[in-house]
Amino acid sequence: MRLLLAEDDVMIGEALVMALRDAAYRVDWVQSGSAALLALELGQHQALLLDLGLPECDGLAVLQQLRNLANAIPVIILTARDDVATRIQGLDLGADDYLVKPFNLPELLARLRAVLRRQGGQVSSVYRVGQLSLDAHTHEATFAENTARLSAKEFALLQVLMLSSGQILSRSVLEERVYGWNEEVESNAIDFLIHGIRKKLGNSAIKNIRGAGWMVSKT
Numbered sequence: 001m002r003l004l005l006a007e008d009d010v011m012i013g014e015a016l017v018m019a020l021r022d023a024a025y026r027v028d029w030v031q032s033g034s035a036a037l038l039a040l041e042l043g044q045h046q047a048l049l050l051d052l053g054l055p056e057c058d059g060l061a062v063l064q065q066l067r068n069l070a071n072a073i074p075v076i077i078l079t080a081r082d083d084v085a086t087r088i089q090g091l092d093l094g095a096d097d098y099l100v101k102p103f104n105l106p107e108l109l110a111r112l113r114a115v116l117r118r119q120g121g122q123v124s125s126v127y128r129v130g131q132l133s134l135d136a137h138t139h140e141a142t143f144a145e146n147t148a149r150l151s152a153k154e155f156a157l158l159q160v161l162m163l164s165s166g167q168i169l170s171r172s173v174l175e176e177r178v179y180g181w182n183e184e185v186e187s188n189a190i191d192f193l194i195h196g197i198r199k200k201l202g203n204s205a206i207k208n209i210r211g212a213g214w215m216v217s218k219t
């Protein structure tokens with residue numbers, strides 16, 4: 001899952017990027033409203049964590065513009081403004097959730113899982129596709145009789161494949177969805193992750209379509 005964080009406070013931004021990466025999210029961080037809008041035009045992110053007090057274009061204006069463009073990306077507002085009027089305005093403009101700073105990190109992660117699974121039409125934090133299941137909370141995966149805990153990047157990759165089950169995803173698409181802007185991607189990184197997942201879950205957990213990419217089948 002790749003997130004966009006729009007936060008102009010450097011200390012909060014750095015702490016959040018680190019915490020979210022530890023939780024296996026790919027995170028790109030921008031520090032102004034206009035940069036957030038520009039980044040979202042690329043359509044690479046699955047959720048937006050949005051501070052309200054941002055330079056250039058404030059968070060509520062970002063949200064309004066996104067929804068005017070019919071961009072349905074899940075948005076969680078993170079802000080120090082705790083007055084009820086601003087909260088109502090944020091939710092009415094199309095935010096999916098609202099957390100007041102200082103917030104508790106495990107709560108943010110739980111709310112993030114909640115908005116992401118609503119977006120994916122999932123009813124719990126366990127993704128299921130065919131014989132595969134993947135717990136977004138514990139990063140435990142099961143395929144047939146095999147159960148294993150995945151590393152952060154293995155989790156991120158399998159989640160991307162499961163969310164697009166039945167579709168072949170190429171190496172470049174997987175790299176784009178699994179890694180953030182500032183991360184170095186080794187040329188064989190995806191193969192390495194696929195190898196690791198297959199070793200834990202069995203070869204047929206992920207299908208290789210020669211020359212095209214990889215997929216998780218729906219059945």
Ligand code: CA
Nearest residue numbers: 008051053054
């Ligand atoms: Ca701010």
